[in-house]
Amino acid sequence: MAISARHLDKAFSGVHAVRDLSFDVRPGIVTGFLGPNGSGKSTTMRLMLHLVRGGGVTTFGGQRIDQLRRPLRTIGAVLDPAAHNPHRSARAHLRIFAAAAGMPASRADEVLDLVGLTHAASRSSGEFSLGMQQRLALAAALVGDPEYLILDEPANGLDPQGIRWLRDFLTARTDEGRTVLLSSHQLAEIAQTADEVIVLGRGEIVTQGLLRDFVDQFSHQQVLVRSPAVDRLAGCLKANDIGPFTATGTDGLLITGDVNTAQIGDLAGHYGITLHELSSHSSSLEEAFLEATAATTDYQGTA
Numbered sequence: 001m002a003i004s005a006r007h008l009d010k011a012f013s014g015v016h017a018v019r020d021l022s023f024d025v026r027p028g029i030v031t032g033f034l035g036p037n038g039s040g041k042s043t044t045m046r047l048m049l050h051l052v053r054g055g056g057v058t059t060f061g062g063q064r065i066d067q068l069r070r071p072l073r074t075i076g077a078v079l080d081p082a083a084h085n086p087h088r089s090a091r092a093h094l095r096i097f098a099a100a101a102g103m104p105a106s107r108a109d110e111v112l113d114l115v116g117l118t119h120a121a122s123r124s125s126g127e128f129s130l131g132m133q134q135r136l137a138l139a140a141a142l143v144g145d146p147e148y149l150i151l152d153e154p155a156n157g158l159d160p161q162g163i164r165w166l167r168d169f170l171t172a173r174t175d176e177g178r179t180v181l182l183s184s185h186q187l188a189e190i191a192q193t194a195d196e197v198i199v200l201g202r203g204e205i206v207t208q209g210l211l212r213d214f215v216d217q218f219s220h221q222q223v224l225v226r227s228p229a230v231d232r233l234a235g236c237l238k239a240n241d242i243g244p245f246t247a248t249g250t251d252g253l254l255i256t257g258d259v260n261t262a263q264i265g266d267l268a269g270h271y272g273i274t275l276h277e278l279s280s281h282s283s284s285l286e287e288a289f290l291e292a293t294a295a296t297t298d299y300q301g302t303a
């Protein structure tokens with residue numbers, strides 16, 4: 001079932017971190033939660049889970065978290081991979097979660113197996129690498145076999161195999177009809193995992209909906225053309241009001257705007273201009289993200 005967040009709002013002293021945020025997270029798909037640093041993703045997730053006080057209401061399949069007798073059986077969350085006692089073994093850590101969830105102690109070994117940590121079950125979690133801590137945090141979230149997963153940067157620190165494993169793992173969960181909200185800075189990861197996205201900027205929703213619609217909305221179609229007669233081709237584009245375009249390399253033009261390859265091919269054919277390459281290029285999620293959030297980015301470095 002869906003997660004429904006309504007009018008979430010949180011101000012810290014001097015910073016309005018989340019402003020009147022309302023959204024739904026649909027079941028059976030992964031919803032990516034995106035936004036620049038400081039845009040309010042973690043605060044939103046904490047508000048949803050009643051881990052910070054603030055305005056608004058979140059329901060999971062119609063129920064607020066404080067109405068659930070055993071929240072761990074309904075909602076699993078990964079918020080801080082370092083939230084474990086470093087002197088405790090992974091198995092002992094998870095047995096505490098199992099007890100809190102009303103699950104048998106043997107569930108600890110099941111989830112260790114699920115996240116690929118069986119070999120480290122007896123080791124102190126303080127010895128774990130960041131990637132291992134992420135797996136342990138995910139194991140803790142899974143102890144109660146929850147229907148809803150709220151995951152704040154779970155891919156952080158995972159190696160490429162770990163990232164692929166996480167993707168397959170989440171897809172398997174959503175195929176079962178579960179509901180996943182996933183924040184990540186790894187846009188390539190979101191592009192391959194999420195079906196829908198919610199994009200935040202300065203505590204407000206910039207856009208939300210299908211990932212492919214988001215990329216389409218904020219992307220520019222580009223056509224790359226290479227020709228030994230690139231100057232003539234540039235003149236023809238100008239004469240026919242096609243563009244804008246920029247030179248790339250010694251013989252190429254990158255054309256943007258409302259343009260497609262057929263149009264450019266026809267134009268070149270009409271003027272008898274030889275082409276060595278004609279290809280189209282759609283923007284990536286990264287380009288769409290930068291475009292969508294450009295006006296809301298608080299922290300910008302210099303190159």
Ligand SMILES: Nc1ncnc2c1ncn2[C@@H]1O[C@H](COP(=O)(O)OP(=O)(O)OP(=O)(O)O)[C@@H](O)[C@H]1O
Pocket residue numbers: 012013015016017035036037038039040041042043044
């Ligand atoms: N405990 C706090 N006290 C004061 N300000 C806070 C606190 N927690 C968050 N903030 C502020 O709220 C805003 C949103 O922070 P938040 O951590 O939710 O953003 P985020 O999108 O998760 O960022 P990041 O991508 O860097 O993790 C920021 O301006 C941050 O400084």
